Amino acid sequence: MIARHAENRAASEPMVPKPFEVIATRQDTVDTWTLELRPPDSSELSFAPGQFTMISAGGSGEVPISISGDPGAPSVLVHTVRGVGFATEALCAARPGQVLSVRGPFGAPWPVGDLDGADVVVAAGGIGLAPLRPAVLWLLAERERYGRLILLYGGRAPDQLLFEAELETWATRGMEVLVTVDSAGPEWLGHVGVVTRLVRRAEIDPESTASLLCGPEVMMRFMATSLIERGVPGSRIYASMERNMQCGIGHCGHCQLGPTLVCRDGPVYRWDLLEPWLAVREL
Amino acid sequence: MRAIEDLIAQAPVFAGLTTAQLELIAGCGHNERVDAGAFLFREGAPAERFYLIRSGTVALEVHAPGRGQLRIETLDEGEVVGWSWLFSPYRWQLDARVLEPAALVEFDGACLRGKVETDNELGYLLMRRFAAVIVERLHATRLQLLDVYGDDRAAR
Numbered sequence: 001m002i003a004r005h006a007e008n009r010a011a012s013e014p015m016v017p018k019p020f021e022v023i024a025t026r027q028d029t030v031d032t033w034t035l036e037l038r039p040p041d042s043s044e045l046s047f048a049p050g051q052f053t054m055i056s057a058g059g060s061g062e063v064p065i066s067i068s069g070d071p072g073a074p075s076v077l078v079h080t081v082r083g084v085g086f087a088t089e090a091l092c093a094a095r096p097g098q099v100l101s102v103r104g105p106f107g108a109p110w111p112v113g114d115l116d117g118a119d120v121v122v123a124a125g126g127i128g129l130a131p132l133r134p135a136v137l138w139l140l141a142e143r144e145r146y147g148r149l150i151l152l153y154g155g156r157a158p159d160q161l162l163f164e165a166e167l168e169t170w171a172t173r174g175m176e177v178l179v180t181v182d183s184a185g186p187e188w189l190g191h192v193g194v195v196t197r198l199v200r201r202a203e204i205d206p207e208s209t210a211s212l213l214c215g216p217e218v219m220m221r222f223m224a225t226s227l228i229e230r231g232v233p234g235s236r237i238y239a240s241m242e243r244n245m246q247c248g249i250g251h252c253g254h255c256q257l258g259p260t261l262v263c264r265d266g267p268v269y270r271w272d273l274l275e276p277w278l279a280v281r282e283l
Numbered sequence: 284m285r286a287i288e289d290l291i292a293q294a295p296v297f298a299g300l301t302t303a304q305l306e307l308i309a310g311c312g313h314n315e316r317v318d319a320g321a322f323l324f325r326e327g328a329p330a331e332r333f334y335l336i337r338s339g340t341v342a343l344e345v346h347a348p349g350r351g352q353l354r355i356e357t358l359d360e361g362e363v364v365g366w367s368w369l370f371s372p373y374r375w376q377l378d379a380r381v382l383e384p385a386a387l388v389e390f391d392g393a394c395l396r397g398k399v400e401t402d403n404e405l406g407y408l409l410m411r412r413f414a415a416v417i418v419e420r421l422h423a424t425r426l427q428l429l430d431v432y433g434d435d436r437a438a439r
Contacts, residue, residue: 126432156432182427186352189382192342193356194426201359216431 014249017056017101020077022094028080029160032127033092034068037077037100044074045102048109049134050240050268054248055079056101060090064245064263066131067105071138077102080130080162106248108268110135110212110238112142118210118236119147121202123223125154125195125215129162131240131267132214140173149175150202154195154219157181158188178202195219199226206231213271214240221278224271234272241266241274287312290388294335296363296412304405311394315387323364323379323387330367330375331392336360339385344378356420357382366413368392 020037027033039045047067056062065088069078083089094100112120112135120139124132139149151170155161158181171177178198180191191198195215209232213220220239227237243255243262250264258277260266287309291297297305315334317323323334323341334341340359344352355377358364367375369392399406 154432156430160432180357182430182432184354186344186354186380188354191340191357192354194423196426197423218429219426219431222426 014103014106015247017054017062017103019099020102022096022098022100023076025095028162031084031092032080032082032160032162033094034078034080035091035094035100036069037079037102039075039077042075045077045105046074047071047105047134049112049138050109050131051105051107052131052245052248052267053077053079053102053104053106054245055091055103056087057090057094057098061087062101062103062246063087063091064106064242064248065091066240066267068130068133071134072141080127080133082127103248106263108264108266110138110240110268112138112212115210116145117147117208119150119205119208121150121152121204121209121211121227121232123152123195123198123211123213123215123220123227125219125223126156126160127162128213128215128219128240129153132212133163133166135212136170136175140170140175143174147208148205150204151175151177152195152198152202152223153177153179154198154215155179155181156183158184158190176202194222196222196226199223199230204230204232206233210236210238212238212240217241217278224275234275235270237271238268239271239274240268287314287388290314290337291335294361294363296335296416300405300408304408307398307402307405308390308395308409311392311398312388312390315389317381317385317387319381319384321381323381324375325378326375328375330365330373333363333365333368333390333392334379335388335390336362336364337386337388339387340382341385342380342382344380346378352378356423363413363416365392366417368396369410369413 019040022035023038024036025033049071052064052066054062055065065079065081068080081088081091083092122132167177180193180198184192211227213223224237241262243257245255245263246252248263250261255262288305292305338360340357341364342357343355346352364379
């Protein structure tokens with residue numbers, strides 16, 4: 001009863017942050033860290049793959065960070081953060097025992113529950129694999145509901161790839177994993193080239209394929225173009241967008257994208273609905 | 284053993300050519316197996332051949348003083364390695380190193396150039412096909428130059 005009351009209170013007070021304790025950290029790459037956080041009072045933070053929270057470390061400013069944890073394990077909130085500014089570098093510097101302020105989860109999720117029977121191509125670039133990790137874990141947990149599961153993952157260099165050990169695990173659990181890097185030395189024995197070149201190697205069947213994209217916007221644009229050239233309809237391609245999200249609940253309007261607000265109507269959009277707005281410069 | 288014309292008919296670069304055209308091209312080719320680590324060609328050497336990969340992986344590399352051997356791109360099944368045989372001065376501009384044991388069809392570029400001198404229709408078709416390969420790789424190279432991951436200021 002008390003827990004339900006607290007849950008209702010959180011839902012009705014989305015602007016009120018809650019204290020989450022850092023219980024573990026892991027450095028993934030030179031500038032990227034994964035944080036495991038415990039919700040207050042041993043509660044759970046249920047979320048859908050693709051959702052994000054607004055999070056801050058001390059007075060360093062609040063930023064939107066996609067959840068990178070397992071949706072089947074809501075007792076721990078997991079974020080993978082790349083330190084690219086004051087707020088995110090403060091998050092990367094957080095250590096066990098420190099308390100962070102968290103609001104959410106917010107946003108429209110990946111439509112993984114609506115893709116029964118489909119081959120699912122998950123295409124990630126750089127840090128974009130983090131928001132897709134919950135979707136991958138969902139798809140693998142519900143493996144029998146889907147056709148082929150394919151991960152196309154591109155990074156800048158071998159030492160900047162995320163979740164390397166997990167990629168091997170996913171491959172053993174029924175996901176075809178293709179990885180490429182933009183450049184590498186001779187010690188790297190994997191693919192070298194841009195991530196869009198993996199589309200040809202994946203030999204996808206456009207009739208039965210749906211795709212989830214996340215990465216730098218220009219990478220998603222080229223990836224969507226490659227998939228559409230292969231015959232995948234834009235209505236079965238989904239992309240996670242990023243804009244200047246501040247309130248997280250569609251009130252402040254900072255994250256406007258065309259007639260939508262990314263925090264409320266996104267971050268996950270259907271490509272055919274999103275594409276016209278991406279063609280508008282400075283939007 | 285399958286004839287060369289049957290093997291190359293499935294490659295995107297030769298798809299849709301007539302049987303006579305495929306036979307003419309196949310007349311300049313032969314099967315080759317190359318071990319991992321071997322170089323198909325080295326930068327600056329005369330470009331007299333090109334390859335179609337049947338299996339295995341080939342890396343295109345460049346040696347940069349002070350930075351060592353840099354891997355630019357990897358190519359695998361169904362892809363063409365080498366177009367310098369088509370354009371004067373017929374010199375390789377990169378190294379091509381086999382990463383995984385490769386089954387290849389190796390073509391004699393001078394042989395094919397000689398044939399298309401008298402069969403301009405095939406020459407035009409081949410030039411279009413190789414132009415498509417070059418455009419695809421140019422496009423990919425432009426995307427690499429954007430360095431999208433390095434410039435990703437995402438606060439994720």
